Amino acid sequence: MSELTREQVLEYDKKYNQHPWLKGNANAIPVEKADGIYFWDYNGKKYFDMSSQLANVNLGYGNKAIIDAIKKQADILPYIAPAYASGPRSELAKLLIDLAPDNMSKVFFSCGGSDANEAAIYAARTYTGKSKVLSRYRSYHGSTLGSGNLSGDPRRFALERPAANGYLKFYDPYVYRSNQNFKDDAEASKFYLDMLEQQIQYEGADQIAAIVVESITGANGVIIPPDGYLQGLRALCDKYGILLVCDEVMAGFGRTGKMFAFEHWGIKPDIISFAKGVTCGYVQLGGVILSREISDHFEDNTFLYGLTYSGHSLACAAGLACVNYYLENHILDHVNKVGKVFGELLEEIKANHKCVGDVRYIGLFGAVELMKDREKKIPLVPYGYDEQAIMAQIHGLLKERGFAAFGRENNINITPPLIITEDELKEAFKILDEVLTIVDDRFI
Ligand SMILES: Cc1ncc(COP(=O)(O)O)c(C=O)c1O
Incomplete structure (x- = not known):
């Protein structure tokens, strides 16, 4: 187990780690611990893991x-x-x-x-x-x-x-x-x-x-x-x-x-x-x-x-x-049950935000596609790898409020752990709603 302090973790990470898919020094959040559908940084701040990391930690953390x-x-x-x-x-x-x-x-x-x-x-x-x-x-x-x-x-x-x-x-x-x-x-x-x-x-x-x-x-x-x-x-x-x-x-x-x-x-x-x-x-x-x-x-x-x-x-x-x-533990039944609520929440998000062009979902596999002009279907960011700055800002706003997700191009992918409950989903979606209100006002 590493005994590094928060500051050392950050310092060594910047100095010695090459992070994938990034140029230069990464500004990675130093993560200390995790449990269930949450993880915590070294300052004790709690995040909903709304991507199951890279859509892999399907059963959440701490599974005995x-x-x-x-x-x-x-x-x-x-x-x-x-x-x-x-x-x-x-x-x-x-x-x-x-x-x-x-x-x-x-x-x-x-x-x-x-x-x-x-x-x-x-x-x-x-x-x-x-x-x-x-x-x-x-x-x-x-x-x-x-x-x-x-x-x-x-x-x-x-x-x-x-x-x-x-x-x-x-x-x-x-x-x-x-x-x-x-x-x-x-x-x-x-x-x-x-x-x-x-x-x-x-x-x-x-x-x-x-x-x-x-x-x-x-x-x-x-x-x-x-x-x-x-x-x-x-x-x-x-x-x-x-x-x-x-x-x-x-x-x-x-x-x-x-x-x-x-x-x-x-x-x-x-x-x-x-x-x-x-x-x-x-x-x-x-x-x-x-x-x-x-x-x-x-x-x-x-x-x-x-x-x-x-x-x-x-x-x-x-x-x-x-x-x-x-x-x-009948996880597939749970996904199908909670997946219904997930779909309803995504549809609400689409109805309430003009920056949302499309929402797609099946089970607990979802994406919100952001548009600059949804009538004309002009995407918020053009296709490519280097033009992600706006999306990085949006993901930053989500993370600041404790909603950790990822996505490519103009999508916010939402792939929470399969053990998430309806109440947890609803709580997390309040953060998404708040950030998309900012996107509506500021980015389009
Ligand atoms: C559909 C799909 N195939 C393959 C891969 C590559 O897997 P890995 O990163 O474990 O090598 C990924 C990773 O995200 C993926 O999503």
Whole structure:
């Protein structure tokens, strides 16, 4: 445990830590402790963790079942190399296969989401013998070389110099900003899928190993696909012999009210990547779940991909405790119940603030999209990475009042811990309401 004072934490942080995604010295809030849905800084100020940190601390802090499982495992066997079999790794893999669709057969564990998606790309390319991978512009799949190139948002630009080969992008079904007047979800889905089908033909179906999508786009604004889109995507993949990879890193493990978000549309992917909510940040873990066909391929062909910490014992023990906690404590039922109130609160926010163009939500996965002019749909900040100053100010105003969230472009993403109560949600939304009143007056 660190014995540094608040001042030392800040001084050393500025001097010695390179924070991700920031230039220069970070002005990070020094956080001392956390419990449930709250964390506290060194001055004793309390924050609602309205993003579950990076949408990963789904079960909040201080969960005894998870902490005890980690402590026990640390005493017995904290780590064993991936070549050995271990209790936590075997049991968690079986549990995940039991929860996944019935076409799934094996799990490869990684340390987080980026390397889970690297494994997905590796498995898809090796299994199909094809190399191109299609993903969407408004997506985030990680920041390592492969997963960073898979990501569509501007964070990929640094990794594209020089570009890795075979990573191609297509348009998201981002209906709110489409400038189209679709009469219903079916028409919207058809519009985007028709464009994608043309792109598949232009790129050559026999060149494309996989299409990778976040089942519901997370970091880039909680974009929920129109009904029929994912089913249509599955059909396109089947028609052209392309694998469908669903990235469930953020949307999985109850965030949307289902264990996996694609379940809302009844589809079965070929590969599922996961991380975040599987261990809720208590220890880092990720992985890919592979279909029977793909797993069978690796019965006869070497799986030429590995990590020292694949299936780390502490991480798998935490994962087992987390997933069992979701199941035994009916967390999905709670998300669906509280999610209704969450939706109502978001709709109220939209009705009361002219800066709010759109609110999107499913389960406890929500975003507030801010507009300079909502009639003309002119966003508060233009697309890009460097033009975030206004949003940083808005997030600053929220944090000052104890509402910690994150978001990209002109979105405030709201992804509270799945254990939040209706009363806590209502209390936190008072802060959001207050800050959006300032935005209405000052920023638009
Ligand atoms: C959908 C999605 N995929 C992958 C990742 C990358 O995961 P990690 O940061 O654990 O490498 C993230 C992280 O936010 C994500 O949201």
